[in-house]
Amino acid sequence: MKKRPQLTGRAAILAVVVCAIAMSLAYPIREYVAQRRQIAQLERQQAQALQALADLAERSKQLDDPAYIRQQARVRLHYCGTGEKCYVVRDPERPAGSRPKAEGTPRAKAPWYQTLWESIEAADRGDGRRVEAGRTPAP
Incomplete structure (x- = not known):
């Protein structure tokens, strides 16, 4: 009885074709994965930008409120309204030039x-x- 070779010509050609297909698909698959990663990153950036836009819109509404503006003027600029008595309390224990x-x-x-x-x-x-x-x- 004649012993058949383990690797025939057809099997060798099939192995070469499978390797060629695998090699030809490697680059497109790598690019696909990279593009999906980039899309995910851009979607995160878009979500952050939309959140920042919503925060700025809320801040804009807040700055349109006259009561908020008056409150900020009092706190930041030490504004005293017309007809109001405003006092500055000084600590007698502290020297005049120092601050808390x-x-x-x-x-x-x-x-x-x-x-x-x-x-x-x-x-x-x-x-x-x-x-x-x-x-x-x-x-």
Whole structure:
């Protein structure tokens, strides 16, 4: 009896064809996966942009409210309305030039007008040094 070879010509051709098909499909499949990943990333970015847009729309509605504007003027600018009596309470224990420290920070943030005034004073002296918020430059 004649022994048949384990690998025939037809089997070799079939193996080459299967390898060629696998090789020809590898690149398109890799590109498909990469594009799906990019689409997912762009969808996340779009969701973040839509959330930011919704937040800005809410902020815009808030800024259109006159009561909110008055409240912010009182808090940020120390605004006092017409006919109101406003008081500034000073701590007698503290020296006149010092300010209280905020929780967890080395210094409390100075009001905008104080920073502005200190920068005008520094410019008037002509020393050319930058004034940090809440600090008076040494002469």
